[in-house]
Amino acid sequence: LMHLTKKLIEIRSMLISIDQSDALKLPSIVVIGSQSSGKSSVLEAIVGHEFLPKGNNMVTRRPIELTLIHTPAKPGQPAPVEYGEFPGLGIGKLTNFSDIQRTLTDLNLAVPSNEAVSNDPIDLRIYSPNVPDLTLIDLPGYVQISSLDQPETLKEQIAGLCEKYIREPNIILAVCAADVDLANSPALRASRKVDPLGLRTIGVVTKMDLVSPEQGAGILTGNRYPLHLGYVGVVAKASGTPGKGETKALVARRSESEYFKEHADAFGVGGESAMMVGTATLRRRLMEVLESSMASSLHGITNAVQLELEEAAYQFKVQYNDRRISPESYVAETMDHLKLRFQKATEHFKRPIVRAKLRSMLEDKVMDVLEQLYWLDKRAPELGALGQDPRLKPEDLEPYWHHKLEAASSLLTKSGVGRDSTIMVADGLRALIDSIAGGEPFNCHPRAAERLIEFSHMILRDRIGVTSDQVENCIKPFKYDVDVEPREWEAGRERAVEMYEKELTDCEKKLGEIKNKVGGGRRLGNLIGYVKTLEEKRQQREKEKAAKRLENVGNSGGAEEASSSISPLRQELEADDSPESYRYPPAQILDARVAMMYSERLHILKLRLAALKSKRCKAGPQSEAFCPEAFLNVVADKLAYTSSLFINIELLEHFFYQFPREIDSRLLYDLDRKEIVDFARENPVVRRHLDLQERKDKLEEVMKQLNSLSTLRADPQPKQRRQ
Numbered sequence: 001l002m003h004l005t006k007k008l009i010e011i012r013s014m015l016i017s018i019d020q021s022d023a024l025k026l027p028s029i030v031v032i033g034s035q036s037s038g039k040s041s042v043l044e045a046i047v048g049h050e051f052l053p054k055g056n057n058m059v060t061r062r063p064i065e066l067t068l069i070h071t072p073a074k075p076g077q078p079a080p081v082e083y084g085e086f087p088g089l090g091i092g093k094l095t096n097f098s099d100i101q102r103t104l105t106d107l108n109l110a111v112p113s114n115e116a117v118s119n120d121p122i123d124l125r126i127y128s129p130n131v132p133d134l135t136l137i138d139l140p141g142y143v144q145i146s147s148l149d150q151p152e153t154l155k156e157q158i159a160g161l162c163e164k165y166i167r168e169p170n171i172i173l174a175v176c177a178a179d180v181d182l183a184n185s186p187a188l189r190a191s192r193k194v195d196p197l198g199l200r201t202i203g204v205v206t207k208m209d210l211v212s213p214e215q216g217a218g219i220l221t222g223n224r225y226p227l228h229l230g231y232v233g234v235v236a237k238a239s240g241t242p243g244k245g246e247t248k249a250l251v252a253r254r255s256e257s258e259y260f261k262e263h264a265d266a267f268g269v270g271g272e273s274a275m276m277v278g279t280a281t282l283r284r285r286l287m288e289v290l291e292s293s294m295a296s297s298l299h300g301i302t303n304a305v306q307l308e309l310e311e312a313a314y315q316f317k318v319q320y321n322d323r324r325i326s327p328e329s330y331v332a333e334t335m336d337h338l339k340l341r342f343q344k345a346t347e348h349f350k351r352p353i354v355r356a357k358l359r360s361m362l363e364d365k366v367m368d369v370l371e372q373l374y375w376l377d378k379r380a381p382e383l384g385a386l387g388q389d390p391r392l393k394p395e396d397l398e399p400y401w402h403h404k405l406e407a408a409s410s411l412l413t414k415s416g417v418g419r420d421s422t423i424m425v426a427d428g429l430r431a432l433i434d435s436i437a438g439g440e441p442f443n444c445h446p447r448a449a450e451r452l453i454e455f456s457h458m459i460l461r462d463r464i465g466v467t468s469d470q471v472e473n474c475i476k477p478f479k480y481d482v483d484v485e486p487r488e489w490e491a492g493r494e495r496a497v498e499m500y501e502k503e504l505t506d507c508e509k510k511l512g513e514i515k516n517k518v519g520g521g522r523r524l525g526n527l528i529g530y531v532k533t534l535e536e537k538r539q540q541r542e543k544e545k546a547a548k549r550l551e552n553v554g555n556s557g558g559a560e561e562a563s564s565s566i567s568p569l570r571q572e573l574e575a576d577d578s579p580e581s582y583r584y585p586p587a588q589i590l591d592a593r594v595a596m597m598y599s600e601r602l603h604i605l606k607l608r609l610a611a612l613k614s615k616r617c618k619a620g621p622q623s624e625a626f627c628p629e630a631f632l633n634v635v636a637d638k639l640a641y642t643s644s645l646f647i648n649i650e651l652l653e654h655f656f657y658q659f660p661r662e663i664d665s666r667l668l669y670d671l672d673r674k675e676i677v678d679f680a681r682e683n684p685v686v687r688r689h690l691d692l693q694e695r696k697d698k699l700e701e702v703m704k705q706l707n708s709l710s711t712l713r714a715d716p717q718p719k720q721r722r723q
C-alpha cells in the first residue's frame with residue numbers, strides 16, 4: 001500500500017501540471033494555523049530538518065507545495081543523500097537545508113510588501129530516506145492582530161487563500177497550541193466551515209509541554225470539538241543544544257519522546273484508550289489518512305481523467321488529424337521552408353532578368369540625357385531635318401552634333417553606373433529578404449526575422465563596395481570608345497523607337513488629362529493663347545529693360561542697382577495689373593504651361609520618331625550623329641550586359657552562397673532545447689498544437705499509471721504468483 005501513495009503523489013504532480021481545475025485534483029494535506037501556533041515547527045519535525053523561513057515579519061507569503069518523497073535505503077548500500085528541489089526554478093538539487101531555507105525566504109520576500117500574500121504556490125520537493133511519502137501545503141498563518149506595516153486587508157487575504165486550499169478533497173491539518181483555548185483557534189474555526197463533521201480534519205495540538213499533562217490529555221480526547229480523524233499532541237521544540245552531528249530536529253524529537261515517556265500514564269500510552277501523541281504518530285497518522293483519502297479519490301479521478309483524455313484525443317483528431325509535431329520538427333520545417341523560398345527567389349535574380357532590369361534603369365538615364373542635351377536644344381529640329389536629307393553624308397554633319405553625341409555618351413557612361421546598378425540589385429535582394437522576414441512564418445518570430453535582416457545586410461554591406469568598383473572598372477572602356485556592330489545598331493534603333501512610342505503615348509495621355517481638367521480642347525487652346533501673350537509681353541519688357549540698362553551703364557551705376565532689387569515676382573504682378581490677368585484662375589494658367597511643355601515634347605518626339613524610322617537611320621552605325629537615341633541605347637545595353645556580368649559574380653553569387661550558410665550556422669542551429677521550444681511556441685498555431693498534444697500525452701501517461709494502480713490493487717501479490 002505504501003507504493004500506492006507514492007504513485008498517487010506522482011500522479012498528483014502530473015495532474016497539477018496538466019491543469020489546475022478541481023476535477024483533476026488528488027488530495028493533499030493542507031496545513032493551517034494561526035501565527036506562532038507552531039506550524040513551522042510541526043512541519044520541520046515531520047521532515048526532520050529546519051528549512052522553513054523564520055522571522056517575526058510574517059515570512060510565509062506564498063503557499064508552499066511541499067512534496068515529500070521517500071527514497072528507501074537499499075540494503076548494503078550507503079543511505080541515499082537527502083536533498084530538496086525547486087522544480088520551477090531549475091537550480092538543481094540542494095543538499096544543504098539552509099540553502100532551501102534561504103531560497104524559500106527569498107521567494108517569499110520577492111512578493112511585494114503591498115501585496116503581502118500571493119496565490120502563486122512555491123513547488124518544493126524533498127527526497128529523503130527519512131521522510132514519508134506525503135504532500136503538504138504550507139499556508140501563511142492566520143494573523144490575529146494586524147501590525148502597522150501590513151495592509152488592512154491582510155487578514156481577509158490570508159483567510160481567502162486558506163479557504164481556497166481547504167476545499168475538498170484536501171485534508172486539513174489544523175494546528176492549535178495547547179496553551180490557547182481551542183475555542184479561539186482560527187484553524188478549527190475555518191475547518192468547521194468547510195468540514196462541519198470533521199471528516200477530513202486532523203487536529204494537531206502543539207506545545208503540549210506548556211500545559212499540564214492532564215489538561216493536555218483533556219484537549220486530545222476531543223470531547224469539546226470532536227474530529228473524526230482525531231487530535232495528535234506534539235512537542236515540537238528542542239530543549240537543549242544539539243550535540244555533534246545532531247540536528248535541532250533530532251534533539252526536538254528526543255525531548256518530545258522523553259516528555260511523553262515521562263507522562264505516559266496521563267496519555268494512556270500502551271493502554272486501550274491510548275491517545276495519539278508524538279511526531280512519529282503524527283507522521284503515521286498523516287500517511288494513513290492521505291493514503292485512504294487518495295485511495296477513495298482514485299475511482300473518481302480515474303473517471304475524470306478518462307473523460308478529459310477522451311476529449312483531448314477527440315480534439316487532437318479533429319483539429320490536427322492526429323499529426324504529431326515537436327518544437328524540433330517545427331524548427332527544421334521552418335528552415336527548410338526558408339531555404340526553399342530563398343531558392344525560388346533566386347530565379348528572379350538570373351542574369352537575363354537582372355540585365356533587363358539594369359537596361360531599363362539605364363534607358364531612363366538615356367531619356368534624361370536626351371532631354372537635357374537634345375530636346376531642350378533650340379537646334380533640335382534641325383538635326384531631324386538634316387537626317388531626312390538624303391544628299392547629306394555623315395561627314396557633312398556639323399561638328400556640333402558630333403560633340404553633342406560624345407557628350408551624351410560620356411554623360412551616360414560616367415553617371416556612376418557601377419554604384420547605381422549595384423545598389424539597384426542590392427535593393428532587390430533587400431526587398432526579397434524583407435518580404436521573407438515579414439511573411440509566414442517569420443511574422444510570428446520577430447527576433448529571428450530581425451536576425452535574417454541583419455545577416456543579409458551584413459553580407460550586402462560587405463559586397464556593395466567591391467562590386468560597384470569592379471563594375472565601374474569593367475565599363476571603363478566604354479567611357480572612351482564604343483564600337484557598334486550593325487546588328488547592335490538595328491536592335492538599339494528598334495528599342496529607341498519603342499521607347500519614344502511609349503513616351504509619346506504617355507505625353508498624349510497627360511495632355512488629354514489636362515484638356516479634361518480645364519474643360520475641353522478649345523478652352524485649353526484659349527488658355528495657351530493667353531499664356532503665350534503673357535510670355536510675349538514679358539519678353540517685350542525684358543528687351544526694354546535691357547535697353548534701359550545699357551543707357552544707365554552710360555550714365556551712372558546707382559539706378560541699375562535700385563531697379564534690380566525689385567523682386568521679379570512683384571515686377572510680373574505689376575506688369576500683369578491689367579483686367580485681363582484675372583480672366584483665368586492661376587491653377588489653370590499653370591495647367592496651360594504644363595500642357596505647352598507636353599505639346600512641345602510631343603512635337604520633338606514625332607520629329608525624332610520620323611528620324612529614327614528614316615532610311616538614313618536604318619542604314620547603320622555610321623548615322624550615329626543623326627540618331628543619338630539609337631547609339632545611346634546600344635551603349636545602355638552594353639553597360640547593362642557588362643554590369644550584370646560582374647554583379648552576378650561579385651554580388652549575387654556571394655550572397656546566394658553565403659546567406660543560406662549564415663542561416664545554418666547562426667539563425668537557429670545553435671539554439672538549445674529551451675530556445676527551440678520558445679521559438680516554436682512564438683507561433684500561435686504551433687503553440688496551440690503543442691499544448692493540446694502535450695495535454696493528451698500527459699493524460700495518457702496519467703491514465704496508464706492509474707490503470708497500473710488498479711491492477712496493483714486487484715492483484716496484491718503479483719510477485720508470488722509469477723513464480
Ligand code: GDP
Pocket residue numbers: 033034035036037038039040041042141206207208209210234235236237
Ligand atoms: P508558526 O508561526 O506557527 O510557524 O510557529 P513556529 O513553529 O515558528 O513556533 C512559534 C514559537 O513557538 C517558536 O518560538 C517555537 O519555538 C515555539 N514552539 C513551537 N512548538 C513548540 C512546542 O511544542 N513547545 C514549546 N514550548 N514551544 C514551541
